[in-house]
Amino acid sequence: MESLMSILIGVFFAIGTYLILTKSLLRIILGTSIISHGVHLLIITMGGVKAGGPPLLGLGSTSFTDALPQALILTAIVINFATTAIFLVLSYRSYKVLGTDDTAQMRGNEDE
């Protein structure tokens, strides 16, 4: 299971990196979004994907799943949601003000 997840995470990172390296702003944002999924999967894989009972007493399980990585991912997802939202708004506003979503044309000049 872990090795399968590792390959999946690798694919996510490859796609995300490719998208971030393109010129269109929207693709860059999608790229960050995809990398974030890779990161979240990485956290859960690193915590150990193993069968075990829920970490509650009194259920009679002998082994427990580590709940901490899931709490971490939950927080990370919320934060990533916020940054993606702000990034989308920012790119929309810059598209309106600068008139382009091509990062190559956003260099500007000295006289501004």
Place this chain on the structure above:
Amino acid sequence: MNNIVILPIIIPMILGLIMVIFRRRIMLHRVLSILSMTGTGGAAAYLIYQVKHEGIQTLQLGGWEAPFGVSMVVDMLSALLLITTSIVALFCVIYAFKSIGREREEHYFYPLFLFLITGVNGSFITGDVFNLFVCFEVMLISSYALITLGGKSIQLRESIKYVLVNIIASFLFLIAIAYLYAVTGTLNMAHLSERVAEVGQGGLMTAVAIIFLFVFSLKAGLFLFFWLPGSYSAPPTAVAAVFAALLTKVGIYAIYRFFTLVFYHEPQVTHLIIGIMAAVTMVLGAMGAIAYKDIKKILTYNVVVGVGFILAGLASFTDAGMTGSIYYLMHDMVIKALIFIIGGVIIAIAGTSNLDDMSGLIQTHPYLGWMFFITALSISGIPPLSGFIGKVYITEGTFTSGYYWLGAIGLITSLMVLFSVMKIFMNSFWGETILSEEMEKGTTRGVMFPIVALVMLTIGLGLGAELLHDYVEIAVEGLMNPSLYIEAVLGGNAQ
């Protein structure tokens, strides 16, 4: 257990939230901002007193004992940084009263500013790696909003790079946390320190350490500062001043915390890498500062040089180097805010940031000119101003540990820094007065108070270095002996 530990986080947060409700009451915003900075300053001062007399203060949130809950820890380094942050932020916000403009004030400038301070203070206080990530994000999201507030085209253009770089840095931070958790099974810093000491810092741990170093270097502008000059010259002066004074320092603090508390077993690898990065940062930053003729660019490259110099102290990993770094860190926070504010005033008066288009301001603004002169001397470490004592100790530290090249680069670059700020002084204040008072685009009215106060502070930090020495010594002792920190956080639970 000490509830005061949490105050520097919740005071700005709650007051900021109150402000959001009363959007148009600008006077209320201003009063609450000042209250919040004085409040956190007071809490920090009291914490310094407590840390000095009773040792490191901790708070286990929700009553969950470490290492299971989130710990908040204030040691002397955190407390000193907290009080410096409060003072610098107070003067930046007073400067913003007159300079930021009604439009931005009505669009939540002050709440965003306070949320930024919440994140900064949180990063200084937290004793948990994941919580550090959260505090970083609080700080960064506020900074995304602050850097774009106003929506000029240069701000939007630069902020896209800034946001993208920081988002990727945050991903790397999460990756590093995941690896760390996989190897050690804990995220509490004191517990981490204990576990890493137990199993030894092998190749795997060192690799994780390097990922953390990479992440924090991106935030601090250590070597990976390619985003910094553009982003810091885009926003209005009050924002740029607080960014230059505080944001990079949080990255530096994180590097300090990690490489003195957790990853301190292999200094010949990690600290040497930090040293090399610091040296390259200083050289490139100083070259940038000399090369440009634009005040904003010169000042932002000076920020980069400062980062390199502070971390040279860590690279030396000696008592003297650490002492110097803490002195210099506090000095740098004050002086960077100050020089950005003065630079902003000069630009406002001349209506341009190009040095070729201004001259002779000393005729019409003698006080501003001499303030800038004092600042320029202080930034390059001329005694008796505040930069001197830190430079002496850091240089001594690098020489003691045998990194002669690092010390030499530090001294040479401070000469280059002196040249770069003197270039601003000579071009803008000397020469023929080409700007009569009627033609000036801006004014110094109302902004002299924060400038004078910060100049007094830099002189005070220089002359009062002896008084401060007791406190810095405690901070260094805490940094060099991780057992003190572990004992304070884990207490009876220490294995």
